[in-house]
Amino acid sequence: MNSNPVIEVEGLRKRYRTRRGTVEAVAGIDFSVRAGEFVGYAGPNGAGKSTTVKMMSGILLPSAGRVEVCGLVPYRERKRLARRMGVVFGQRTQLWWDLPLEESFQLVGHLYRIPAAERAARLARLEEVLALGPLLAVPVRSLSLGQRMRAELAAAVLPAPEVLFLDEPTIGLDVEAKAAVRDFLRELNRTEGTTVILTTHDLDDITRLCSRLMIIDHGRLIYDGTVEALRSAYGTTRVLVVDLAEDEPVRVPGAVLARAEGRRRWLEFARDEVSAAELIARLLAGHEVADLTLEEPDIEDIVRRIYRGEAPPQG
Amino acid sequence: MRAYLALFRAGFLRQTSYRLALAAGLATNAFFGVVRTAVFYALYRERDQVAGLDVADALTYVWILEGLFAVIWAPWFWELAEAIRSGEFVVELLRPGDPYLRLLAFDLGRTVSVLVTRTVPTLTVAALLLPLRLPGTLGGLALLGASLVLAAVVSFQLRFLFGSAAFWTPDYRSLFMLLFPVLWLLSGFVVPVDFFPEPLRVLVDWSPLIPLLMAPVRVATDGASAPVALQVVWVVLLWLAGRLVLATASRRLVVHGG
């Protein structure tokens, strides 16, 4: 792996002037990403994820600090950087909506000045890997979400970008489509060494794809480390949400009370210490329960826990 | 009854919330009004009267036109046809009460809001700066006001009839786009109907397009009440046509399932 960082961010800030005063969407973050890393970028809504990505891709001017991508200053050399990076937005399309898919690929080829032979070769491989063959003549607007996402990925990596920014690429996809997208991204990162920044809410995306995870909240980087460290800290923790029949204190061996509101209790327990079934049995033995559900930890949970000081800031 | 008033109010409030569009609209009205005024002043430099209209009549026509433009050619025109096409409109037909009156109440709320926020200010400012021929008595102004509101009603009714074409064809957009310019001209929004050659003018005078603009203009410039009567007649006729269309359309929906 090349030791020169592909992305370098130092003291990055972004301030917005709103009616209520100045808001700091990004309040001083530092990180650097080496070539070939697969980085997950997570955080609650409004945390500053898209603001950071916009500053890295050159469509937003930082208020302070330094950012360099592929050795270029994004907002100053936007067009040059655009040739070396790829972007995929989960909700919006970069393809040409009313035209057959293959025309989109042709246009991308011309736009990024890919020599025809090279384009044909890369496209053939991408078509095979992403099963796009039967879709080439279909107008993009007629594709299903899963099909369209595979097509977006192909279009984004066709120019062989050094860096790929992905914004919620698996949102709204069914299980099969998600697997296809993840497999493709994993292979891409492995074989071509493309640096990937994956912004996502999906914990599965992160655990299955990212070697490194950055969590941002309120404009600050609150976690930057390996997924392993995070997984060992919380990946095994689940939450049993219980609606008690009576408002009474709850004591269940093997579980920790995380939160209480009225008659509802959130009980955290470690997956490998006690099974859900066992925990429920223990609970029912000592309390009358009106209703219960099981929750898997999500980013908001983890963020909350990091704020409570339950994980080291660096992995 | 209260439901209709509530709908009227809802429409009124909704339209008044579009403040940006209002400012831009007023600017557009003012600009075109000024150019048209200059044109008529230049035209009337050599002559006093043409086709029974003098310069004061012409200027009154110009500024009532600008005032009424957004009322008659309502920018929300496509909404009904789209609601029909998307299937949303079926809900309206299934609700208790009279769907036509409900649509009218809501639409009138919107058009009256435009009358209040655009038409009246435009006419008032123009009247203060130019020698318009507007009624001088309270009764006369009330009659003009009634005529403007009736114009808004007829506008709704015609828009309803055109929009209901969506019950029968998906290509309504193409149809309307070709029809509108002609309607524009025939209803007097390009030149006063009085300037049309005789046979065409007679034809148009008997059409439901007169209530849209020429009727209020004639109420103002002639001080006559006959145009208002004509508007009322067309309101009734178009209402009957509207009921017929709704009945046919609902039957068709029931048979074909939307």
Next chain:
Amino acid sequence: MAEQAGIYLRLAAASVRATARRPVYLVARTLAAALIVAIEVAGVVLMLDRFGSIGGWRPAEVVLLFGLAFTAQGLAMVFGDTLEADKMSELVRRGTFDQVLTRPASPLGWVVASYVDTRFLGRMLAGAATVVWATDRAGVAWTPGRALLAVLAVTCAAAIIFGVLMASAGFTFVTVQASEAVNVLIFGGQYLASYPMQIYGSALRFVFVWVIPLGLAVYVPALGILGRQGPPGLPGWLAWLAAPVAAAFMALGGLAWRAGIRHYVGTGS
């Protein structure tokens, strides 16, 4: 550089191909655009025939102005329609513009090329037909010099309108109100320039000859085509200024656009 132009041409071709997928709708829109021109001209003729003349100009001569103005506006709108306030603000609101900025291309070129609207060809063709009809009615014999003046008028006026569109789009990034106001100038200006300039008061005349020089671009060359003398203050030789003035105006529009983008990138909407 040639390669750059190539991608915009391809984008424009792609956008035309996309609209051609609904041919009935496309034809109807194009016909409707032509029809609107026909209706406006019919109205002017109906009016002027009643009065005989306006500002000393015969009906056919005024219709020539209408034809030139419509052709110019059609030409400008084929490319610049998306730069209008409401369309640009929707691009920004939906996030589409952010995507445009991630492309290795000029944002202006991309927006203009990707949304070429062929229905305005209808306006152009109808405008050109109007010019031919008007000059025939007015008894004008076409010479190379007059043809050049007509082309000059159309291209310069189109450039000015496009400049206004660029400025309007630039304002959209800062405040939609300003761009809506600017929009009035495009359609209002075209309408105003369709009548002989001498009918307007000096203030209006000044604004539309020297500030938004549509009057200069349409009226003065028309004087040459019709073999007329202009009023004092608008001599025929001003026609030679039309091109540099239009170019300068377009450059100003471009500056406004670029300033708008700088603001957008700086504040992130």
